[in-house]
Amino acid sequence: MQTGTENPDPKLLSINTATVRQKWDLAQIIDGCARHEIRGISPWRDQVKALGLKETARAIRANELVVTGYCRGGMFTANTHEGRVEARNDNRRAVDEAVELGSRCLVLVVGGLPEGSKDLNDARSQVRDGIGELLDYARQQRMPLAIEPLHPMYAADRACVNTMTHANDLCDELGDGLGIALDLYHTWWDPDLETQIKRAGKKRLYAFHICDWLVPTKDLLLDRGMMGDGVIDIRKWRHAVEAVGYDGFHEVEIFSAENWWQKDPNEVLATCQSRHLEFC
Template structure:
């Protein structure tokens, strides 16, 4: 059975009901001492106060969400997005987190140039990695499901993520999110290829059948078709010994429930199905 000290809760799991303080204190109340943090939640209290809240509850930060997206659609100049990412790197360093999630973004509206969008993200990541290395922060690449390539992320497979790590060198790692990767026939091999040095996060949830929304209808572990335990085994065979992080976006179900119930269930399902 998975030890409680391996379990983390991502703030997205209780997104609508708990703010920064309530989530940190709530997770700690259930014995969870690791949190996946979102910058918009931290903004509620600011970095200094946020660190005090984390310290007071004995909470360690796994990953920080997020830098990006980096989409040339005119809404935010690319230079401004890169500057914001550098600030996020500095915040991540202050928090002592395992990694900063780097979110590529999708394709500009009206564009059909997928290769160009992917090339732009490689250039952005290369521009950020020196700053990250200088602060001791690892940039976390999280491949998202291919059906989100157009509007959310042009990084879609573990193979792409490993290739990008090869190209960029130290300071870049991979976060394996089962929701986005469970289907990939190369997943086991690419996890092994990544190895302990590159694997910086492991997010668990479930894929429901039917799925009502590709982004906001994740299931609780055990309610869908993902073999979370098998993928955890592949991660640990590759040398991963970090947190097992529950990250559930569930607009019509879990976000509507009492957050204490959500955290309690997350722990129970992790220990039963992961």
């Protein structure tokens, strides 16, 4: 594998606001990133709604932060026509919000099986159709859409796109304006990951998310590890994305109910900075 520079650029660190959301609201997170000289931020829609879209955009601009991704669009699957229309309309609003914030992309967590369904092929068809319809609107607004493949353990309830291969296939089928948010927590295990990173290339890699996989993992959603505390060779994969031309941010996204969410957010941000340099 071709490698990039040994140490990451500290200016490319981004914080997904989920990492410190339990103790800080969005205004505090924006201020905290600025104080810690962290340049990137990726907010969630519910946090933006609580602070207000225009106030969020103002605060981000005032602190000269880069919105590396907006969380999230997607959840396209439903067991009724009305449900799919509701998802379509909500996703268009998400695109508009991402535009207002100046985000580099809108991250898509695509949705799993509709309630009561066991038809995974139908769910994946709904996802393809939903992304295709949203992409027409997103292109008009010049907002890139980034599919985030999730670990297969989430196929039923959160996302039935579970590999980079599947995400790349959708990008091939649906065309320009659609790319991938590569989250190592969800993809590190895949034996085809290196090949699919090369296939995606710089053109499709819109975001790069980092954290670590703990052994044992106590909770499938809320027990992600800080970089260096688990088994993912994060530096290897940072080199892999750089080898195909990725020069964007490294976004830390940690859900950690019993550990990092219980700590002082200032400590968490400082740890993100030091671990980013040491392990990314």
